Amino acid sequence: QSVVTQPPSVSAAPRQRVTISCSGSSSNIGNNAVNWYQQLPGKAPKLLIYYDDLLPSGVSDRFSGSKSGTSASLAISGLQSEDEADYYCAVWDDSVSGPVFGGGTKLTVL
Amino acid sequence: QVQLQESGPGLVKPSETLSLTCTVSNDSIKSDYWTWIRQPPGKGLEWIGYIKFDVITNFNPSLKSRVTISVDTSNNLFSLRMTSVTATDTAVYYCAKGMEGHEVWGQGTLVTVSS
Numbered sequence: 633q634s635v636v637t638q639p640p641s642v643s644a645a646p647r648q649r650v651t652i653s654c655s656g657s658s659s660n661i662g663n664n665a666v667n668w669y670q671q672l673p674g675k676a677p678k679l680l681i682y683y684d685d686l687l688p689s690g691v692s693d694r695f696s697g698s699k700s701g702t703s704a705s706l707a708i709s710g711l712q713s714e715d716e717a718d719y720y721c722a723v724w725d726d727s728v729s730g731p732v733f734g735g736g737t738k739l740t741v742l
Numbered sequence: 743q744v745q746l747q748e749s750g751p752g753l754v755k756p757s758e759t760l761s762l763t764c765t766v767s768n769d770s771i772k773s774d775y776w777t778w779i780r781q782p783p784g785k786g787l788e789w790i791g792y793i794k795f796d797v798i799t800n801f802n803p804s805l806k807s808r809v810t811i812s813v814d815t816s817n818n819l820f821s822l823r824m825t826s827v828t829a830t831d832t833a834v835y836y837c838a839k840g841m842e843g844h845e846v847w848g849q850g851t852l853v854t855v856s857s
């Protein structure tokens with residue numbers, strides 16, 4: 633059981649917007665930057681968002697991140713079928729001096 | 743661009759030691775932190791630990807008693823050693839660059855613990 637919590641699944645239709653939440657505490661999200669990863673089936677995770685809301689080079693601007701207090705969110709706009717994947721939030725946790733991952737959210741594009 | 747490649751046995755017997763290496767290409771092993779992460783089949787990601795140049799290491803408290811991470815500067819690689827494995831250690835093991843916000847990952851290697 634992870635110290636940061638994500639919904640197990642979300643779904644939305646193509647071209648719609650979806651958000652994935654990540655809830656933590658003062659020892660992680662409340663005090664440190666959140667990163668988001670996309671994992672396609674059978675592939676290694678790919679960094680989507682770092683430092684709460686920054687996009688690595690090459691990542692589509694359909695992806696965006698935000699944070700408020702001890703919660704963070706990933707938003708995906710203009711959904712496409714290729715966005716079907718597992719999404720993980722990750723954040724430094726001061727109590728373990730290392731990163732903790734959310735349990736992951738499976739996105740289904742209807 | 744930086745590339746990482748995991749290697750090691752795909753099958754380990756219960757109670758034995760799991761050993762994996764991650765070879766780093768197009769970057770110096772001395773340049774950054776290097777991390778091991780694993781993912782049991784059908785489950786989420788779990789941080790194992792990180793190392794910087796054989797000086798700074800830290801491990802997931804749940805694994806700390808069984809895990810060692812080391813750096814080989816001569817061969818530009820870093821290694822994971824996990825003792826007393828059980829079936830619950832069956833997972834895809836990934837190596838990654840950095841302490842967090844990992845932008846570079848290896849492709850992952852499946853390690854199955856079974857007799």
